[in-house]
Structures are given as C-alpha cells and as structure tokens.
Amino acid sequence: MEEKHNDDVIGRARVRDTPELEAYYDELKNLGAGALWTVANDIEPWEPRPSSVPMLWKYDDLRELVLKSSELVTPEQAGRRVVYLVNDKRRDVSAAVGWLYTGIQVTRPGESTSAHRHKASALRFIMEGEGGYTVVDGNKITFEVNDFVITPNSTWHEHGVAADGKTCVWQDGLDIPLVNALEANDYAVFDGKQPLDFPVNQSPLSYNAPGFIPADKVWDKPYSPLFKYSWKQVYPALLEAAKVNDGSPFDGILMHYTNPLNGGHVMQTMGASMQLLRAGEHTKAHKHTGSFVYQCAKGKGYSIIGGKRYDWKERDIFCVPSWVYHEHVNASETEDACLFSFHDLPVIEKLGLYQEKAYQENDGHQLLND
Secondary structure (H helix, E strand, C coil): CCCCCCCCCCCCCCCCCHHHHHHHHHHHHHHCCCCCHHHHHHHCCCCCCCCCCCCCCHHHHHHHHHHHHHHHHHHCCCHEEEEEECCCCHHHHHCEEEEEEEEEEEEEEEEEECEEEEEEEEEEEEEEEEEEEEEEEEEEEECCCCCCEEECCCCCCCEEEEEEEHHHHHHHHHHHHHHHHCCCCEEEEECCCCCCCCCCCCCHHHHHCCCCCCCCCCCCCCCCCCECCCCCHHHHHHHHHHHHHCCCCEEEEEECCCCCCCCCCCCCCCCEHHHHHCCCCCCEEEECCCCEEEEECCCEEEEECCCCCEEEEECCCEEEEECCCEEEECCCCCCCEEEEEEECCCHHHHHCCCCCCCCCCCCCCCCCCC
C-alpha cells in the first residue's frame, strides 16, 4: 500500500486557530492537559527525526588536552579522568549522539580508579599505551591497543595501569543519557579494595575460542561472559571473512562483537561492531534507525554523512545519528581500513524499531552539499 506523506491528507491535524480555540487551549493548560491535534504532527513525524547532528572529533586536536588532564587532576579527585565528547544538539544530556555518551580517558603508570558501579552499561576501546587493565566483578583483565572491553551495568569495575606500563588512553562508551532519560540510573563506590576472585584473564582465556564454551561453567547473566575481545583475534577474523565474502554494499565486511553463549549483542542496551573496508572501497549510502559512534582503528578515509564529507584517520571519532544517510570510503588504494563502532541497536531491535532505507539516486552515492 502506498503511503502519502503530506500534512494535508486526512488523518493529519489541520485545525486553524481561532479565539475560541485559543481560550479552550488555555483552559486545558491550566488543568495540566492539552489538545493532541496541536502537537500531533510534531510528535508523530512521517519518518524518524534525529535530534543529533553528525560530528567528527579529531584525535590530534584532543590528545594533548586529554594528556594535560592527567597533570591537573588525579583519578581520586576526578573519580574518572575523562574528556567527554558532546554533540552540538545534545549538550543538555551530555550525549555524543542520540542517547549515547562517549569520552576519552587517560591513566598513567601506577594509577588506578576506585571500584564503582552504576546502572549504565559501559565499554572501552583501547587507543594507546601498555600495561593497562580492568577489574570487573573480581575478574582482572589486561588489555592492549584496539582491544574491546565491556563493563556491564551494575558490575563493580575499576581500571588502572601497571607501574612499569605506559600511559594508557581509551575511549569510553556508555548509555548514561538513555538510563537517565528512563530515570533509572544510580552510582555507588566500593567500600575498600575490590577482591580479585579469579585468575587474571580468566574470562578471555575461557570464552575466547570461537565455537568453544566451557562445559564446567554456568553463566546466568544477561550480558556476555567474555569481557575482552582481542584485536589480535578480531583483525585476522576480518581478513579471513574478506577472502570468502563480498560484504555489505553499505558497510564492507561488517562483524558484530557477540555474546559467545547465544550469539546476541554483548550487553542489553549497547552493542559494538568492527568493519573492514578493502583498499579503495567506497560503500553505498543508506540510513537506518539507531545511533552510532565510530572510531577509526586502522587506516584512513572519509565518510559522507547527510551530504557532508568527514575525513578520518586512526583514533579519530565520529558519529552517525539515527536515520541519516551515510557511506564510507577507504582513501588508500593499497591498505585496508577498519572502523570500530558502538551503538544502541540492542534497544532498537528489541523494541521492534529498526528500519533501513537505501539511497536511491546517483547510483547509491550522496551528492555533497555546498
């Protein structure tokens, strides 16, 4: 059935204001009420309406300021020493895009944060350094550059860098704006030092082998038991997949980080992905519901988002708002490029809100806005 997208069709509000109606509206307002037809066309748009704008955060511009924060405040003073990234249209909720938060955290050798927990789910993508670790509910996990780490909601967690390590920088991703919007967030600090209840790296060593699940362990949590996804395994997997798959016309070789027990998203409210763009690849444009934060993990290129070009290289971060056309380009003719992303697809999919639309004009590629 063909849809009609015109506010003059039957079924859309077309009431003209009169003095009598305005007086009527005032009476309703005084009683904490209102007439639906005065707001219906705004709250029920023909298509999804993004509240965010595309943005690019250049790591070269931010890096010195991120490191400078480690000279100005201690982890104990700041709680978490983070430079957060905020969307020009979402400053009121401290969001990078949609209902997602992101920031860049720095930790020096020998430093650690206090263990804490919150209802918001969190993830980390490691950008620089050596000797970094996280402790999640008594599981100490070491990490390296381009590793992906999760700290699910309500888990006790802390982070640090070994005394003989090198300053570590990583991207934080959280669903703080979403959980706050639902009026469900909280925060608590662990009383004392979090005990280490398991051997170091037990989680990745137990669950990291593809297709293998420990037979002697019972996991009843709603999130992945694998707290670290190693770049040393992820990147070769992308290369192997690229040998036998054409990939998506919109995303190249796109792989989702998953819960090894059920193949689902790693956490209840946030998922994450890694995609490989072959040398010289230029994907076609599409748009979909769901907000995305990207970080370039390897290579360089650009994305066209809403008709505007955004050039990126390793460690740059950018966002794609829900229902905005986007396409990606690997600028190198000889080397591949990889983009890490995290998103709110677990929520969008569970609520039955996912939809997608391909760009139909110009052979699937957007024209750049002047």
